[in-house]
Amino acid sequence: xxxxTQPEKLLSVFKGAPVELKCNYxxxxxPELFWYVQYSRQRLQLLLRHISRESIKGFTAxxxxxxxxFHLKKPFAQEEDSAMYYCALLISNYKLTxxxxxxxxxxx
Amino acid sequence: GAGVSQSPSNKVTxxxxxxxxxxxxxxxxxxxYWYRQRLGQGLEFLxxxxxxxxxxxxxxxxxxxxxxxxxxxxxxLTIQRTQQEDSAVYLCASSLPSGNxxxxxxxxxxxxxxx
Numbered sequence: 001x002x003x004x005t006q007p008e009k010l011l012s013v014f015k016g017a018p019v020e021l022k023c024n025y026x027x028x029x030x031p032e033l034f035w036y037v038q039y040s041r042q043r044l045q046l047l048l049r050h051i052s053r054e055s056i057k058g059f060t061a062x063x064x065x066x067x068x069x070f071h072l073k074k075p076f077a078q079e080e081d082s083a084m085y086y087c088a089l090l091i092s093n094y095k096l097t098x099x100x101x102x103x104x105x106x107x108x
Numbered sequence: 109g110a111g112v113s114q115s116p117s118n119k120v121t122x123x124x125x126x127x128x129x130x131x132x133x134x135x136x137x138x139x140x141y142w143y144r145q146r147l148g149q150g151l152e153f154l155x156x157x158x159x160x161x162x163x164x165x166x167x168x169x170x171x172x173x174x175x176x177x178x179x180x181x182x183x184x185l186t187i188q189r190t191q192q193e194d195s196a197v198y199l200c201a202s203s204l205p206s207g208n209x210x211x212x213x214x215x216x217x218x219x220x221x222x223x
Contacts, residue, residue, distance in 0.1 A: 004150070043111070044151075044199065044214040086150060094139065095164065096212060098150035 023087030133202030
């Protein structure tokens with residue numbers, strides 16, 4: 001069965017510290033993975049997708065098929081990065097399966 | 109341009125009543141999706157529309173749930189005889205035709221509370 005696991009419900013770091021939000025997936029097909037972010041009082045929005053291999057707001061994520069992981073990383077966290085982060089797996093080209101999310105707090 | 113809009117933003121209802129939730133997708137987005145997020149959980153897929161057709165309704169939790177879409181635009185999610193376990197945030201998303209990893213753009217959600 002398809003599944004996305006985000007093992008940390010809460011993650012707290014200090015400003016300027018590195019941050020890594022973990023995501024593991026279970027899927028028999030070729031995975032297409034995304035990170036979505038929801039800032040306070042805003043709607044859910046796409047942060048990045050693995051096929052783009054891009055860096056958005058300083059965040060990167062590398063797909064590791066051997067470890068079935070797609071961890072989100074940023075070398076120097078900023079206070080404005082505080083938000084809820086969801087990892088998602090695309091199934092059948094249209095259905096997103098989400099993890100339960102990680103609430104990131106960046107302290108000053 | 110305008111994003112996905114949903115109404116109402118909040119709905120409180122009594123157990124056993126029917127509710128209708130509305131989604132207005134981004135103009136030109138032929139694909140539309142409904143998801144549900146219960147407290148402390150990730151988003152669960154409910155249904156997918158391509159145009160006015162729903163090729164995948166597999167996520168609808170029971171026959172009390174139904175959805176329709178008209179004019180390749182507005183969609184309505186209806187929950188009949190609501191139960192307390194239906195309390196959740198219902199999110200709608202839209203995208204250009206699916207099949208090419210098109211970005212799904214989410215609405216603000218409707219927070220449903222069943223008393």
